[in-house]
Structure formats: structure tokens, C-alpha cells
Amino acid sequence: MHDDVILKISNVSKSFGPVRALRGVDFELRRGEIHALAGENGAGKSTLMNIIDGILQPDGGEILWEGQPVRIASPNAAQELGIGLVHQEIALCPDISVAENMFMAVTNRSRRFLMDVGSLKQRARAVLGQLCDIDPGAIVRDLPISHQQLVEIAKALTLDCKVLILDEPTAALTEREAQTLFGIMRRLSAQGISIIYISHRMVEIFDNCDRVSVFRDGQYITTAPISEITPSGVVNAMVGREIGTLYPPKQAADTRTEEVIFEVRNLTETTRFKDVSFALRRGEILGIAGLIGSGRSEIVKGICRLEGDVSGEVLLDGKPLQLRHYGDSIAAGLVYLSEDRKGDGLFLERSIAENVSALDLRHVSSAAGLIETDREIELARSLGAKLNLKYGRLSDPVSSLSGGNQQKVAIGKMLSVNPRLIFLDEPTRGVDVGAKSEIHRILRELASEGVGTVVISSELPELIGLCDRVLVVREGRIAGEVAGDRMTEENIMRLASGLEAAPQPTLNA
């Protein structure tokens, strides 16, 4: 055994009813290393982390902490050992301020009778300052999901821990915040803190981690130093087969047309965005980029009349649409996939099948308005198969799925109707590489069938790899547009942060 091993898992198993989430896995974490964990959705990564943090108890196996066998009975016990966990699903108290949320664990262990409100805020500001600019006095409920994710990370940084676990922390972050986070991670590891880093983004793993362990179907596959393995090697170990090219081919030059299927003119909302105009041509996938809080989501939600007091024109196939609420949008064929799958996207306590059919029940009901359960199940089954969804039974609640699989249900819900235009806000958030390329393939197919496809993503490589054209949003306005060769991370970042005069848009309405 390596001297420097701080945490060792051996032969740990965990089942949820019929689902065997972990089957005798081993794992080893060294002092001061950044150790990546990779695996398909539902491979058992989060389950193992929950076991390490004392939230779940293993069915069998052993945990060694600094060489000693331990039983981690609760998150409290984990904290006492020095283990901190950033959850994949945001776990904050919505009614409480950011500062108090960050120091919940500290407050819990405090022996003091009174809260020291002043110092709490000061310390919160100091920690938050490393990441972004969030008011520590703000109520969490009022923050957008990406800011909540940052608070969640800041919360873990307040713990005085020896092992820090980050479960897909960058899923909702843009490049800039992600880079800040990597900086912090490296500093911590230099201080001797061990970090377990879970991500589906190979680039992040290979840029920042020392070693990588791969899981598949609840089983431990391998561990290797980053220098001794390639991204395709990792993917291979994860999936158990070769995955071809990551992104589907772009729109072929010969199918390109100037036919505009969808157009937005002078869309304005009282506070959040102004004078947004753009057009979408048949067959192309349009990307929207921007920094956190730039207003990308707001614009698209405004188009669909999901929120905000919006004015301006929206045209589909050249005809202006009269949309009053989202129901009208759906009827017109415009659908929106939310970035916050837990809050807006899914009915966590309802079954998978019921979730998939929720967008338009007419697809699974008879003329009399009666739901035909067989059709509903069949719909969920076929979409599940298409998206490689991993589940026990279609009647199980969505809450029993792994994060990435929940995202697949949310996407399946969008695909269950036959949309004319589909807006996807962070569609592959938390989705594994295999499924991700499958989703990309499906989107490309939809686009070439003439379905308008607009993708918002904080992952620039995804936008660049998938889209034919990318709009960049800054402070509620369209700052510019890139396509073809100009579609590089650097150009997008410049436009997004307003560093340089925008290149001339190639097409604008």
C-alpha cells in the first residue's frame, strides 16, 4: 500500500432494490492528488461519493481512512474526518442567505450560543470572492442556477478538509468560472489536500488531474496516471467499446440554404435583455454563447413566453406568432429544455414514463382524452433506448435515476413531441460522452429534417463542435456572431467579455 494513501475503498457494494449501483469496487486516493473519476451515467460515481460522505451506507466492503478501517455513519462523521463534498445536485436551503448556507456545517458544529453575523458575511465574501461576485446576503432562492452552483462550491471550500470531492461541479459553469475553480483546486492540492474530481469532460480531466479512475456499470475498471493514458483510452474503458468521432458532421455545404425558418425581431424585456434580433436558417444548428448571467436563458425563455414581460416580434416560417404563454409556444411547435432539470424540468416523484409524456399528453391518449398506459410506456421505452437511459422500471420515480440519466429523461420529454423548433439550454449537462455524442447525433438529424435547433451551452468545445453558427450574448444584448473558421474559443470569449470590438455579424435580421 502506498504510504501516501489517505482514503482507500475496497470491495464496496451498494444496491437500491434491483439496481446494483456498486459491485465490489476499489478506489484509492493519495494525499495531495487530484484524482478524476470517470464513468458513464449511472456507473455509480455519485453513489460511491455519497458513501464516502456518510450519506449512504454500503451494503458491504471496507473503507480505510489513513490506513484505519472506519465506518462513516453520517455527513457529520465525514466532516470530522475531513471530508467535504460538493453535490452533483444542488443542496442549498432556498430560504436562507448565501452566507448562512455556506457556513451551515460550521454553525452546526459551533459551540457558540449566538451567530456572529458580521464575521459570517465577511468570511463568506472572502471565499466567494475567489470565485465570482455574489452578494453573501442574497437569498439563495433568488439566484440563478449557475450562481447556486458556485455557492455550492464555495460552501465546500469553507470546510477545513483533507479530502474534497467535487461531483460534476462544472456542469453549469462557463469556461471562466471553471478555470477559476481549477486554479483553486491546484492550489489546494499543493497544500496537500486530496481532491476527487468527477466530470464527463475529458479536456478538464486531462488538463487538471493527476490520475484517473474509471467505473463502468457499478464496477471498478482501472486507475491510471494521466500521463499514461489517453482520452480515448478513458472513454474506451468507460464505455467498453470504441466511440467514433465525438461530434457529428456539420451541415453539408451543398444543403446550405438561405431559407429562414425562424426569426426574432427586437425582442426586449424590461430589465433583462434588449433589442435581440436573430434568424435561423433551415438545416443549421444555432449556438448561443455567453458568460454566466449574460441573459442567454432569459432571451430564450422570453421567446417561448415562459417568463418576463417581453415585447418584440417572433416569426415562424415568415408568419408572426401570437404567443401569450408557453402553452401557445408548444402548440406552435416551440419547445424549451430548461437548464434547471430539478427545478423546472422534471417531476421528481412521478414515474419516468409520466415525465416523458408530460409535454403533450395527446401523443399518448385516445381521442376521448384518456391516457393509454401502453402507449405511454412504449413512448418512454423507445426514447429511453434511443438515449441509452439506464433505469430499473419505467414506473420508478425519476428521483431514483442518476443525474445524467435524469437529464436524458428531460431530453426525452422534449423529443416526445414533434417540435418545429427546439431550444436546448445546457442539453448535455452531466451527460456522459457516449450519450452526449448520441444526443448530438439526434440534434443533427433533427436539424437536417428541418427542425429548428438552438443550443445554449457553457461548454465552448461543444458549441464549436456541434453548431454551424454561434451567437454571443453579453449583458442582455447580442454582442456578435461567429461561424465557420471564426468559430474559435478565443473569438467567442472575446465577444462574451467585450474585450474587443465584435467582428461583423455575417447575418442579422
Added chain:
Amino acid sequence: MENSIELTAAAKQGSNPVKKFLRIRETGLILIILALFVAMSFASPYFLTWVNMRAMVMAFAVEGIVVVGMTILLISGGIDLSVGSVTALAMVIAGSLFLAGVDPWLASLVAIAACTGIGAFMGFFVTRIGLHHFIVSLAVMVIARGACLLFTGGRPLGLFSLPPEFKFIGQGSIGPVPLVIIVFLVVVLCFDFMLRRSTAFRKVFYTGSNEKAAAYSGIRTKRVIFLTTTLCSALCGIAGIIYMARFGSAQPTFGLGMELNVIAAAVIGGASLNGGSGTIFGAILGAALLSVVSSSLALLDVSVYWQDIIRGSILLTAVSIDHYLNKKRDAGGKA
């Protein structure tokens, strides 16, 4: 593929009718009620008689209609404390109009319309003003009770002179089965079926489960909540009219404390106070359980001073057992 194998396995399990029965959420309640029945038929020779059964069902049939409304409202995420007073108000309005010379059928329609209006009024405050169901329905509970007092001067109305064909609603029988029970069963079966199968009612589940996600699925959630609130009050109106026909009177103080009984029935039957889950069938079983316990205590002539203690304890025990069985079933179904 693994998934499909898992699924077919589950499907195969289900072919055994006993196992299928054990997987239904209401099984626990049914077993508890059955156990009570068995115990009671040993304890009293009168228990398992047709007349006693009929009386026991009659004792909760009309309230059962209100339970249906409350369950649907709970599923949508709401709650209604005004059911007792609104039911009384229906009696009072219809009764007063009848005494003032209005045709009883017309008077009943007016009363039901008025209750529906009250429901719409509450729905307005909840969906447009943004208040919580609890506080709105509490205020309306007080207001409706006040209206009962105002219309009657606090005095019960004697409605003995209601025409026989009207009284038939509450007192008549078709064959051996009282009409009240038939109406009750029809209401229950209809709504149970619709709640399970119709797209309209499925939206109620979505709305109660996660209102925002429902809105993001294009469901006009405020409208859904408005309608479930209105429906509940409308069903109270119908219940009030049936009570009136049955008792031949309208008491302004009728239904005091009914709300807790009705909510308890729905919750025992599996409805969640946080919305998103519940069944009519379960709620009616809950109402039946409460009623059977009360009837049994009366049949056994248990001392009044002990009855409440026993009743409360049985309730707590039954709910605990049911909870335990469900937990076990959920775990077992997966194992």
C-alpha cells in the same frame, strides 16, 4: 439489453394476482380494514349484517363526495378548510330559497352554483393574488359560516315540506340500496377513473408534483389550481343538497370540524399534503376506516370517556402499519 430484461421480469412478477394486489398502494389500508372487519364480526353478531353495513356506508357516503373534492385539491397542491361551512351554506341557501317559495330543484342549482362561485373566489385569491390556500380557505370558512348565520338568523330551517321526489335523493332506495350510496359510488368511480386515466386530471398531478416543471411543460398551472379549488367547493355544494334532502333540514352549524375529518381521510388514503400524489380510492378507504372505527366503538358500546382515546390510537396504529407496509412493498418490489 439490461433494461428490457429488468422490465420483463417485473412484468412477469405481476402475472400472479396476489403479488399484483400486494403492489397496489391501497393494499395496506384494505388489509387493515379487513382485519377490523374480522375482529368486529367476532366481537359483535350484529356487525356483519346488511343493515349495519348499509348504515356504516351511509354514515360516510355524503362526506365521501367532499373527500373526493378534497383529494383532487390536495393532489394539485392545495387544501380547503372551508368544506364544512360551504356544505352548510349549500343547505342554508337551498333551504331558504325553498322556504321563500322557489322550486327546490332550482333552489338546489342556485345553491350549488353559489358554492361553485365560492370556490372560484378562493381560486382567484390563490392564483391571482398569490395567497396560500390555507389562509384563504380559513377566511372563507369563517365568512361562509357567517353567511349561514345571516341567512337563517342562526336558526335551523325545517324543510319537512320538501316534495317527496326531492327527498328521494336523500332518503330513497333503488332496490335495497339507498340512492345516496349509489350517487356516492358513481361520483367515486367516475373521479377515480378520470384521475387515473384522463389527460385533464393528469395535469393535476403534474401541477401538484412540481408546479414550475408543469408550467415548463406548457400546463397552465394557475388554471388547474383554480379549477381544482372550484371543483372541491362545487362538490361541497352537491353534498350539502344531498344532506338537506336526507335530513329534511338545514342547520347553519352543520359540518363544524368536517375539514379535519375529510383531510384526514385523504391523507390516510395516501394523499400528500405537499401535492402530487393521492388516489380517490385510497381516500375513500381512509374515510371508510375512520367511519368503521367510530361505528364499531358505538356498536360495542365502549364508554364515551374511552372512545376518543381508542379512536385516536387506532388511527395512529393503522397509519403506522400502512406506512410500514408501503415502505416494505416499495423495497420488496425492487428487491
Added chain:
Amino acid sequence: MENSIELTAAAKQGSNPVKKFLRIRETGLILIILALFVAMSFASPYFLTWVNMRAMVMAFAVEGIVVVGMTILLISGGIDLSVGSVTALAMVIAGSLFLAGVDPWLASLVAIAACTGIGAFMGFFVTRIGLHHFIVSLAVMVIARGACLLFTGGRPLGLFSLPPEFKFIGQGSIGPVPLVIIVFLVVVLCFDFMLRRSTAFRKVFYTGSNEKAAAYSGIRTKRVIFLTTTLCSALCGIAGIIYMARFGSAQPTFGLGMELNVIAAAVIGGASLNGGSGTIFGAILGAALLSVVSSSLALLDVSVYWQDIIRGSILLTAVSIDHYLNKKRDAGGKA
């Protein structure tokens, strides 16, 4: 809004005292109550008298202690329907023991301990068995009421012979101020302060706001819920003893319907039925509003047949105005 830290922050930002006041969550309620006071002092010359003020405060002071317990329980995500019967049970236990020759102070301690035990019993069913507060406390409400009947045979206990120093708790005054009001204020101020500032009570907010998140931070949420449930019943016990000292009797039917009143006060004062938010100060203002409205209607000799209608309407209007003001304030704070 529910948050102390917000409050302090708001307080610090707003160097202007008017703006500061307008940013407090309770401002709407305070303004509404003030408006009622102004209107009433024009409407009745008796309103602004010391005797009337004292009578109005006395009418809700003891119940106010229960409101404190309920608010804390609501913040932690629970609810308690048994408060009325548990309060009555405290009176009945202490009264029966006293009549059986036990020292009244000891008898009171026993009664409070018994109520605390009941709270712990409910807490056990909620946290260990996993039942919902609503159904557990409903069952306990019935059981405790039954116990009151059993201990007294349904007859009120006359406790005129309680020693004067004991009666002083409920009937004495310090200077012109009744001791009851002083006790009430002390309880309110203590708990209000602790709920805003003490580390222990902040955990109640965390637990109620998101139990899972709190648990992930190492908070033993079940214990928190167990304790808030127990505390609420213990405060009912204390309230029962004060009532007993005040009235010199123990009534087995005391406190019927108290639960709705108490919950309404907390909710009017900003407590959420979903947990995570609420303040003692707001809840007491809610109780005061309800009490002032009732007292005013009585003082103005409004016809009984109109009183409920007016009372309900004022409640609904007040809550709507408060909601509107809060929404406006929240929007203003962000803009």
C-alpha cells in the same frame, strides 16, 4: 424576509429609519394594525382605553405562547393540530392532581412534563416511524381530548381553592401590568431573539428550508424536528397551567378549534406552511390582528350575524394587502 441576517443587513443599509422600517417583513402587518387602531378610535370612544387595551392583550397573551411554539414548529417544517387538546390536558392533569392533594406547583410540573412527553411521542412517530406531522398530531388531538374527558368525566374542575400565590401567575399584576402579559412578552422576546440569532435555532430554519441540504451539512435534522415538536407541546403545557391559574378551573373542552387560530396567526405573520420561514414577531402580530378584529367587532356591537362575515373579510383583505406590500418591497429591494 424570514431571515435575521437579511434583517440586519437591511437595517445596516437603511440609514434612513423610514426606509429601514419599510424593509422589515412585518411592516405591512404593523401598518394594517395601526390603521385598524386609528379607525377604531374614531369609531368607539372606549377603544383607546387602558382597560380595553388590557382586555385585548389578555385575550391572546396565553394563546400567544402557543403561537410561539407553533411558529417554531412550522419553521422546522412541521405542524401541530393537537395544541388545543394538549393545552386542555395540561389544565386537567394539574387540576386533578391538585384536587387529589398534590402541591399545585408540583402538579403543574407534572402536567408540563406530561405535555412535553406527548410532544416527544409525536416527535417519535414523525421522525422514527416517518409519518406526517398532520396525521400524527390529528390522532394525538383526539387522544388528548379523550384523556381530558377520562380524567374529569367530562365535567369542569373547580379549582378555586388554589393557593393565592399560585393564582398570582394568572391573576396577579406587577404595577398596572398583569403578570400574564409580562410572561407572554418575556417568552416572545426570548424566542424571537434566539430564533434570529442563536446557532441552535438557526438550524431549525435550515432543516425546514431543505431538510436534505441541512442533513448533508451534518445537521441532525430528525433531532431538530423531534425537538421543535416537543417544544411546541411543552409550551402548550405552560400555557395550560397559566390558563388554569388565571381561570381557577380546568375545562376538559378547553381550546376546541385553537389549532386553526394559532396556525392562522403564524401564517398571517409570514410563516410558511412548507417550512423554512417565519418569525415570532410576525406571528404575534398575526395573533394580535385576529384578536383586535374580534374585540373591535364586539366593542362596536356589530350584529352577531354579520360578525363572522366581517371578520373573515378583514382577514382576507389584511392578508392580501400584506402580501401585496411584501411583493412590492421585494421587487423594490431588487430593482
Added chain:
Amino acid sequence: SPATAQEGLHCASGETYIMNVMVSGHPYWVPVYQGFKQAAEAFGCTTVFSGTPDYDITKQIASFEQDMVKQPAGILVHPMQSDPFIEPINRAISDGTQVVTFAADSPKSNRSAYITSDNLAEAKFAAEEIVKQIGETGQYAVLENPGQSNHDLRVTALIDYMQQHYPGMELVGRQATNQDSTAAYRATASILQANPELGAIWIPEAGSAEGAVAAILEAKSDVLVMHADITPATLEHIKAGNIHMALNPNQGMQGFMGFMATFMAAHSEVFDPFNDYRTSGYNPVQIPFIDNGFAVITKDNADSFDLNTYMQGRDPA
């Protein structure tokens, strides 16, 4: 200031008498207040109906104290509980407001009179009537409302009386229904099931009687029903022969005598009794107990007991 003996007994202008009750919307108070008002009108006095709509002792005391603030000449009060009212009643009297209790008493207070129905007499009458109708041996049942003292008394007194005088009468059912007709329906249906030989049922109030009759009619049983108080529906049942008889306390007399006692206490200067009351500081008009009597309602006289008919053209306030 009160009139002197020479001027005759009548009120000075603005002299006000208040009737204070709990659950003020209850119809029981309506004829009581009519009696109170009719007497007051005869003496040129102003009356106010006050109290709390709730079943809540704290609220009733608050309303009583608010009545006191207005310094009325007298208050006729139905104290929801006896002991809690001792202090407020005594305070009112020492502040110059005379207090008389009715229907429920606060015997340890200084109230000058107490008007009530004799619940024991009602119970005794009911017991004798039951025996007269079904004989000295048989089964009977009662519904009750534990916690409300007058209802309690009507039931327990009847049971005691039966035990003492008619040991052949067997009590086979005793159920709490708390004035709720649905609960009464359920309880009666069960009692009927368990006791096919049941001869009679005694119900201490009318709300439960409505539910009980519904159950008896449905079971096609011929149990003798007797109850206290009256509602229009039970009145109709009496006329139809479904209910044998109701005993109704003489509410009008209760209010009438209640006013008289309060008024006389406020005008006690006309009276100088042969005792020590005046020198010892008591109000000379001390009446420990006035029985307002009760009416027996049967098929024959039922028409006189329709409250809605009685109230036609009268102001309830």
C-alpha cells in the same frame, strides 16, 4: 341616575342593559333575548346583545370586559365557565354594573341572581314519560355531549333517576355525538344494530336528535325518541310522530326574568329588605335561583314552537 320610587320604575335615558353569551350565533339565545328585550321595552330601557361568536372562554371574558368599559347599568351573562368569571363579575359589580347569570352560573361570584331551567326536573320528567310509554322494564339509550354541563346534567340525571326508581330499565347505549347530526346518525344506527330490543332513546339536544331520527327511520325501528330543545326539523318530526316528545326550556321566560332580576338589582333603592344586605354591602335584590320552567312539546301544541314563525316581524338584534 336610577329613578326614585315615586316616579315608578323606569330607565333613565341611555340606561343600558347588556346580554352577554358565548357562541352568540346559536339560536338558543334568540327567544331569550326577545324576552329580555320585551321586558326592557316595558321599562324604557336600551338593550344590547353581546358576547363572542366562538366557543372560547378567553374571548367571552374579553367581550365581557369590553361590555364593562361601556358602564352599562346591568349585564345578564351566560358564563361559559363558572370560576373564570368570578373576578370579572365582581369587578363589574364593584364598578357599579349589576350582574345576573342565566342558564349557567358562577355561584362563587357576587352576581345577584341566577335564572335557569331545572335540568334535573327535565330529566325526571323525561324518565317518567319514557316509563309511562314503554313500561318499567325495557332498554333505553342516550346520546350525549360530554363537557357541556347542562347537557351532561340532563343525561346523567336521567340515568341516575332510572337507576333509583326503575331498576328494570336497562341502559344499553351511551354515545357522545356532540350536537353533530352525522355523528348522531352513526351512533344511533350502531346502537339500533346492537340492541334490537331498544325501547327508547333520550337526547339532550336537538341537533343530535335530527341525525338519530334519520337512523331510526332508515332502520324502520319504532324506538321512542325524546329530546330536549327544539329545531324546526325535530318539530316536524314531532308532528309526524317520529319523535314522541321534546322538552324545551322556557327561553322567553329566562330572558324576561333575567332582565327583571338585573333591572331590579340596578334599582334596588326601591327595596329595603328585612335583613342585613344593605348594611353588609350587598345588593338587597338577591335571588339565589329562579326556575324559568320548561315546555313539553307534543304533536298537539307543536305549532307554537316554530321559532321562524315566532321571529317573523321581530328584530333579532
